Amino acid sequence: MKRPPSLTLRLTLLFTVAAMVGLLAFGWITEYALKNHFDAEDLHELKVVAHAVEESLSLQQSSSDLAPIKQRFDDILVGHHGALLHISDATGRLIYSSPGQDLSLMPVPSSGQLPPDGIQQWSDSRHNYSVLIQQVTGKSGTGYTVIIAVITDHYLHFLDEFRRTLWIMVIGGIMVMGLMGWIAVRHGHRPLHHIVDQISRINASELNTRLDPEGVPAELTELALSFNELLQRMEEAFERISNFSADIAHELRTPVTNLMTQSQVTLSQARSMEEYREILYSNMEEYERMAQMIDDMLFLAKGDNGLHPPNAEDIDLKNEVCSLFDYYEAWAEERRVSMTLEGTAQIQGDRLMLRRALSNLLSNAIRHTPAGSAVNVQLSAAGNSVHIAVQNPGAPLPAEQIARIFDRFYRTDPSRQHSGEGAGLGLAIVKSIVKTHGGRVVATSDEIYTQFRISLPVTGRYDI
């Protein structure tokens, strides 16, 4: 997978882009305003001249005597530095042209196409002009074409200059903003680095360390809390594992001690065949118990590590319970315990595993039921879950025993360690199987009965 770009890079780029957009918009608006301003000034200038020219022409009687009017035009232009004038009559005869300038080259659109009050831009080899063209009718009815122009070189030059400066400023601004953004982001990330520092200092023996969620910025509180929860879970898991290892060592010590003592004592002197055989049988029993324990522990270890992906078969729980009743019937009868089943339920799950879980619950219940009483199994379905309750009458279990009843190697009665009750892994296996199936199991106990209640999702929705 491609590694996503660093946060610093992302944020810096974002800053830079934002700065670029802002500065460019600012530059564009400024330039637009300036240009508008210059255009308005030109227009005003041209209009004033046009007005004066129009006034003069309207007083002109005939086109015969042009000298006085030329004088007037010169006067008009004196007050407007840089304004040029070019007047011709309808026949194309030149009436007046500003000295030193030749606007006659300028194309004059026919009167119908003149822009109303419009300024045109024009340039010749020497200058740039803003031009106003008007048709004026004299007193005698003569038509004149009046071209008034102002040279715009100076402000076009200014605008060019301004644009260049603006670009430099924008580029410089972008760079400065980018750099500042980078610095700000680095600085802003400091709490993050701080947390990383804290986390990197935690090792396996310090899993009780917690981050202070108050000591970090609000955005990181969630992270700190989640991390603390992770630590909590890890701490518990670690503790469970180390307890488990200690328990295993302890559980193995007893049978190994028995085997060693027994074998050494037996070998210390010659004995009869019968005695040797007896010792071997006795050893067999210990070995079997150890093999069983190893088996169960491996099963649990696999469950812990999600190595038991359960099958999803359709299972009729009533059938399963009935075949377990069948299996335990003789044993239960011998203990004068009867078994009853109520209800029915279907589920998707792993038949072998669920059968094992139910078997463990059932044998546990039968074992703790007083003679003459009954173990009751209730199946029910509600919505998307199925409930299996295994109840047995008997002495109520104290709360502290209930709390630990699913713990590995936990036995409610420590003195009964070797009375065929197994290694104390049966209920832990039940819990592991139920968990693998995405359900939960709860134990309760009161004066009337002790109950184990399993809740499972109907469809195979597993928490692996």
Place this chain on the structure above:
Amino acid sequence: MLFARQIFPRDQLAYGHTVKLLIAEDEVKTGKYLRRGLSEAGFVVDLAHNGLDGHHLAMTELYDLLILDVMLPDVDGWRILKSLRDAGNKVPVLFLTARDSIDDRVKGLELGADDYLVKPFAFTELLARVRALLRRGASPAAELNLSVADLKLDLVRHCAHRGGRRIHLTAKEFTLLELLVRHQGEVLPRSLIASQVWDMNFNSDTNVIDVAIRRLRVKIDGNFDLKLIQTVRGMGYLIDAPDGD
């Protein structure tokens, strides 16, 4: 009290010829005891201590069954199996392994292993599986009747008679008795009985099987001097006419 020879009947009698097995096991002690146990059960056993020897023997000699450890030095059990199957050799193979992972199991079965036993296992369990694999090829005649001494089982009507008298058995008791009689003279471990009769493929921490056998014994042997159902301590149960008459 039963002795080894009685507990593990000599199998060449049952199969009509000498049955030859190969064990490839690098654990010296395990190999030695497996060989002794299987030899005493009447099989002719070759033992290889590493994968190379095992591979060589498997490819050159003719065996009725191979027992291969998965983890062997040089050439592991899987490669031996693969060579055999590639060469078109269909000899039944039983794997022994200390690692029980589903992946391993699937891999073994995909390569064509016939059975899979996880250490630690009971020797009786191994023996029962070996016999089951050896029997597999030979399709058993559809028997209608089975008998041990004066005990007769009618498989069609699901009823049992002993000494001419009908014995009333529940369905499960009959199934249990049939299993014992079919494996007459073989020790059946409790785990095998639980899985064959009740389909319970895991060990229970109870003495369910003992109780069931005890009840069956009362019905079968209760009124007779000749006791047919025998307990083999530390191993399991068997049914046989004593002294093999």
